[in-house]
Amino acid sequence: MNLRITISDGVSPKLQSIMRTFTVAGLTALHQAAGTELQRITADHVAKIAATRHTTANKLGAAPKNFLAQASEQVSASSALSSGPAGATLTISHPGFLRAFQNVTIVPRTAKALAIPIHALAYGHRAGELWDRLSLFIPKGKNIIAATIGGVLTPLYALCKSVTQKQDRSLLPSDAEFQKAATDGAMAYLGAVRATR
8 A cells, every 4th residue: 555745735926936846856855854854654553553453362262473563664664655856655565554544354365264263372373374283174164173182072263254354544634634744744845944044
C-alpha cells in the first residue's frame, strides 16, 4: 500500500507562488521533508497501537507475535519513503494496513480452506509448520484441524472458505493528522530555506 503526498494539493496561492520558484531539487527536498514527518507520525502511531492490540493472543492464552510492531519497523525504514519533484510516497508493505481503508476478505490461495488458529499452540503458526511435529489431522466430517494431546482430541484450527476483516481506520493516523504532519514537515523545510537566504 502506498500513501502519496503532493504538497501542491490544497496549499495557499502564496505558497504555490513560492513553490514555483523552486528547482527540481528544491521540490524534491520539500516533499522529502513532508514525507519524513508523515513517516515519523505513522511509525509512532503504529508502535503505540501495537502495544495494545493483542486481543486474539489474549483470548487464546498465547504469547503475542507483535505483527504491528514489525510493521512499525517497516514503516520506519529509510527505504519506505521516496520523494521527487511531484510528491513523496510512503510505502507500507505490511498487508494488514489495507484494512485502514476497506474491509478485507481473505481467501485461500493454494489450499481448499483457511486454517484459523483457535488454540494457543496454533497462534502465530501455519498449520503446515505444525503438521508433522504435532501429528495434526482433519477429523472426518469436521471443519477443524486437530491433534491428540494427552490422549484428548484438541482442535487447533478452524477451517473456513474465507474471512472478512472489517475496516479499521484507527490502524493509521487520521487524514487530518496526515495533513498536519505533511504541512509541518513542509513548513519546517521552508523555514530552513528562508533562514539560509
